[in-house]
Each structure stands twice: as structure tokens, then as C-alpha cells.
Amino acid sequence: MTVFLTLAGIIILATVAAGLWRILRGPEDAERMMAAQLLGSGGVAVLLLSAVISGIPAIIDIALSIALLAAFASAAFVLEAFGTRGDEPADRP
């Protein structure tokens, strides 16, 4: 079982790596931010697997933390990069 779960973790990490490579190249920043989101879910999956593999349930808390902060970073990104403000013109690039 351990070997199987490790294999699943390796495959997920490898596909996340491939995806990261593609997205980080852009061209859009929003697409790049998607890379962080992809890494967030891939990382969550890998961490859940390793919590079971290593027998350390606390690793699930890292998964929770990553899921939460990936969403936080994405929301902050959209607000900062695309949000319009009261104190400046709306047509920011």
C-alpha cells in the first residue's frame, strides 16, 4: 500500500511540475497565478498521501494551511492586479 501511495504521489508531483512549467511561461499573469493554484491542489493531494504514508496525521494540517493560503494569495492577486479603486482611474493596465 505504501509503495502504491508513494507512486501516486510521484505521478501527481510530476504532472504538477509539467503544468507549472507550462503556466509560469504565461503570457498572462492570471494564468501564472493559476500555477500557484495548481500547485496548491497538487500539493494538497501529495501532502494528504504523505500523511498516510508517513503515519503523521499532522501533515494534513499543512495541506489545510496550503489550501487556505493559496486561495488567499489568489484572491489578493485578483484584488491587487485587477481591482479598481476609488482613488485612481478605473482603466489601469
Next chain:
Amino acid sequence: MNAATLFGLCGAVLVGLGLYGIIVHHEPIRKILAFNLLGGGVFVLFGIIARRGAAAGFGGDPVPQALVITGIVVAFSASAVAVTLVMRLFEVNEAARREARSGHSAEDAG
């Protein structure tokens, strides 16, 4: 090769990369980024020391781990001060540039 040695080598490479970025990059904000890359590498090296000291049923020596936790928070506060300084510098420069430009063309100073 065990995980600790492998990640130790990874940390060594990260330190080298971060150091290179701090020296070579021109923009201050990129230097701050590189500083944080370097910090990540240094912390991982601490983690290796902790991992090698695993004993008494713990996954690692708790003292280096506690040091790293403190270090991460201090690195963050240093980054926050640095970023604020860069932003302020940028604003002051912008204001000076705007003033110089409006001084040339018209008298509606903003």
C-alpha cells in the same frame, strides 16, 4: 542518499541561487525576492541539522526547528520594512520627477 542529505544539497543550491540574485539584480524589489529565496535555503539547512538530531522519539531536534520558526517571522518583518522603504523611495522619486516635468511645461503644479 537519505532525504536529509538530499534536501541539504537542495538547500545549498538555493543559497547559491539567492546570493546570485541579490548581487546581480538591479531592481531593489528583485533583490528582496532573492533575499527571501536565500533565506528559504538557509532555513532548509537548519532543518537538516534538526533532522539529523532526531532522538527521543521526535522527528527532529526541536531547538533548530524553533530557531527556524523565529527566523521565518524575522525574515518576514525585515522584508516588510525593506518593501516599504522601496515603495517610499519610488513615490518620492516619482513626485520629484513629476514636479520637474510640470516645472518645465506649465505652472499647474500637482
Next chain:
Amino acid sequence: MTLLPLYYGLLALLVIGVAWWTLVARETMAAVIGFIAYGMLLGLVWAGIASVDVALTEAAIGGGVTGVLLLRAAARLRPTEPAPHEKPGLVFRVLVGIFCAIVTIGLAVVVLFPTDPAPSLAIAAAEHLPALELGNPVTAVLIAYRALDTMLEKVVLLLALIGVWSLGPDRNWGGLPGRAPAVVTDSALTFLAKLLPPIGIVFGVYLLWTSADNPGGAFQGGTVLAAMWILAMMAGLRAPPAIGSRALRLLLLSGTITFIVVGFAGFLIAGGFLSYPAAFPKALILLIEIPMTLTIAVTLGLLVSGPAERDKTS
């Protein structure tokens, strides 16, 4: 047969790859996004070497709060990002490259040929855990054995905040930090900004509560709380406090003050600065940790928010 070395190797390569990308990305915003990915990957690395406490801190601060701090700076600098400066000359870059390679090789040698047996304080740390009624040795180091360091770190955070505040223009002193929040027109964004904070607050409190016996603690919990507060401020759901506010300053100081009071009380009840009485160590530790978590949350949130840039009225 075990496949774990393959997994660790892949992870190490991925971390180095993302770090490299962060370094060479042409635009600052792209580099910052790479850095957020880097912080999350380091979380996986720390999980791989069984340091769950550090993994929680790194994921929350590296990927989360530092990422957002740099994200805001990059977004503000971007409209006027200057044309790329001419790169330093090739000779210079090669020389720096060689220098950094030497540093890396030196560190690699240290990693490959470590002292044996490895120095460790794990046994000493384990010895007094029952007396403290704690199960997590990292919490014990932070809050008991090296409590003085942790207390002084609160002071470092305060000094950093004073540094950030001092960089604001004089006319706004005492006003609201940061610029006016974004006008949110996207319902999905409002939904997210309202959805995450309740979850995050529960999770942050859980991290503090569980830290006596499991990985977690005041730093991790405080950082998660700070992230949620920052999100609410950025989305305009909560106004930031005026930095001149007395209640705010009291909150900023509460962690350190509790620490000092308990520390001096140690002279009376346990015979030394910051020593805990044998009868009720856990209650005192919680008494310190709760205001400390709040202080960390508020300080980190304000560090990201920046100096006062608006009047109290705006």
C-alpha cells in the same frame, strides 16, 4: 522496495527549478508568483523532513503573507516599471556565478560530511515535557526553554512595525494604513472574501489550541489570522484601524506585556524570570500564548498594510 527517494529527488528538483524561475523571470509580478509557488513547495520539503511545525510556518508566511506583501508592491510598481536596466556585464555575471557556486559547494561539503554523532538537544528537550504538561517539544522550546528569545522576537516585530510606520508621509501620521481598498464588483470575489475568513479563523484558533501536543502554535495560528484580516481589509469588508488608535497600540503591546508580567511573576511563584510553577504551567502558557497570537496577527497584518497613507476621515 521504496519509492520515497524518487519522490524526494523530484521535489528537490522542482524547488530548485521554481527558485531559478523566480530569479530569471523578466517581469517582477511573474517572479513574485514564482515565489509564492516556492513557499508552498518549501512546505512540502519541510513535511518531507518531518518538521511539521516549520512546514506550517513556511507555508503560511513564505507562500502566503510574504507573497502577498510582494504582490502588492509589484502591482503598485508595475504601471511604471522602468524598461529593464542594462544587465551587468557578462564577465561580472560569470564572476558572481563562480563565487556563488563556491558558496554552494562549500555548503554541500558540510552537508555531505557532517559531524558524527549529530549534535542534538532532543533528549534534553524531552526531559521536562511532562513537567510542562506539553507534548510538542517545539512549542516547549519556544514558550518555555527559550521563552526570552520568543519575547524579544515580539519586540523585533514591534520595531519593524515602527520602521514601516515611520516611512509614511508626515501629514498622514495617525491615519489609516494603505491606500483605499479596491472597489469589489465581482460577486465571486466578494463570496471568497467572505467565505475564507470564518474558515481561517477557526483554523488559526485550532492551530493555537492543538499546539500543546501537536504541531502548530502562536506563530502559525497568528499568521493564518493575519492573512484572513488582510483579505478582509483588501476586499473593503473591514476598514483598517487608524495607526494612532490607542486600543490598537494596546493590542500590539499585549503579547509582550503579558510575557513580561508573567516573567516577573516567575520571581514570586517559581523562583526566576520566566520560570513556570510546577503546579499550573499549562494555564500560564495559555495565558501567554493567547495575547501573543493576537499580537502576532495584528502586527503581521499591519506590516503588510504599510504606513499611513490616508486621513482618518477618508
Next chain:
Amino acid sequence: MTLLLDAFTIVAVSAGTFFFVAGTVGLLRFPDTLSRLHALTKADNLGVGLIVLGLLPQATSLGMGIRLIGVWLLVQLAGATVSQLLARAAARRNGART
């Protein structure tokens, strides 16, 4: 019984892994931003969901099971919303440019 639970784990985790692979293939092969993001979000939700489902029988305590479900709920809610936000932001940028 253990064998049955293990078989369930293997099937569900395999399916979850498959969705991660499929999502990434879509990401690499699809021509434009929006369809790439579409491929990615499927991987997110189904992949993590199936892996959580598969790991549930392996949970050693009730708390572990509850936290696994918590992770799944968070990824479902936040992941789906974030994907939509980012896709919309990308679309807005493209629209503004052309």
C-alpha cells in the same frame, strides 16, 4: 475487510491521480487560456476529491477523517471560486487587449 478497504483506496486514488494527469495533458495541449484553465480546474476538484475519498478508509482516527473531509470541502469551495475569478480576470485582460 481490510482487503476490501485497501482495494477501494487503490481504485479511488488511482482515479484521482488519473484526473491530475488528464488535467495536465489538457493544460499542455489546449490552445487558449480559457480552455487550459478549464482543464486545470477539473483536475483540481476531481483529483483532490477522489484522493480524499480513497484515503478515508486509511484514516487512523476520527479526527484524521474529519480533517481529511475538511481539506476536501475547502479545496472544493475555494478552488472552484478562485478558478472562476482567475479565468474571468484573464478573459477581461484578453478582451481589453483585442
